[in-house]
C-alpha cells in the first residue's frame with residue numbers, strides 16, 4: 001500500500017513510465033498524480049504483488065542520482081545587526097517563524113516595506129540570522145513594481161549594486177547598495193555533492209521536468225557542511241518553469257559534459273545522439 005504522488009511519477013519519467021501503470025491493492029494516487037497519468041493517456045492496471053516481477057517502480061527506495069529538489073525563494077531581506085536595530089528598535093532580536101531548508105536559516109516574523117522610485121512592496125520577509133552586510137533579494141518582476149533594476153548576482157556579491165529604501169516599524173534605512181536579483185544556485189553538503197559527483201564551484205545544467213521543461217543552462221554549485229541539497233530559484237524562474245518548492249529538476253550537464261543524454265523526456269521524440277558520457 002502506497003501513496004503515489006505527482007512528484008514520484010515525474011521522477012519516473014527519466015526511466016520511462018510503465019504503461020499501463022501498475023498499482024497494488026490499497027495504493028492511492030493523489031489527485032495531481034491521477035491527472036498526470038490521465039494527461040499522458042496512461043491507464044492504471046491493478047496487479048497482485050506476485051504479478052510484479054521487480055519491485056514496483058514507485059516503491060524504489062533510492063532516489064535517482066541526477067535529481068535535485070527545488071526551493072523557491074520569494075523576495076526577502078538579510079539584515080546586519082545594526083540595521084535590525086534601526087528598523088525594529090535597539091536590542092531587537094529577530095523572531096523565528098519557520099526553519100528554512102538550509103540548517104540554521106529561518107524566516108523571521110519581522111517584515112519590512114521596500115520603497116522604490118516607482119512603487120512599494122509591503123510585508124517583505126526578513127530571513128535570519130543576521131549577516132555581516134544587508135542584502136535585499138527581489139525578482140525582476142518586483143523590480144518593475146519598484147522601478148529599479150538590480151543585476152543578477154550570487155549572494156554576497158554586492159559591489160556596484162543599487163540600493164533601496166527599507167521601512168520598518170521603528171525606522172527607515174536607505175541603502176547605498178545591496179539590492180540584487182539572486183542568481184540561481186545549488187546547495188549541497190559534501191556527502192550529497194559526492195553522491196551527485198559534484199564539487200564546489202561546478203557549473204551544471206538543470207532541466208525542469210514538468211509541463212514547462214525549462215533548462216537552467218548555467219547553475220553554480222555551492223558545497224558546504226551545513227548545506228542541504230536544494231536548487232534555489234526566485235519566484236519569476238519558478239513561475240516560468242512551472243516549478244514549486246519540493247519539485248525536482250534533473251542534471252543534464254556537468255561542466256559542459258552531457259550528464260545523461262537520453263534522460264530528456266520532453267525534448268523531441270528522436271533520442272539524443274546516444275552519447276552518455278555520464279561522469
Ligand SMILES: [Zn+2]
Nearest residue numbers: 155185187232
Ligand atoms: Zn540559496
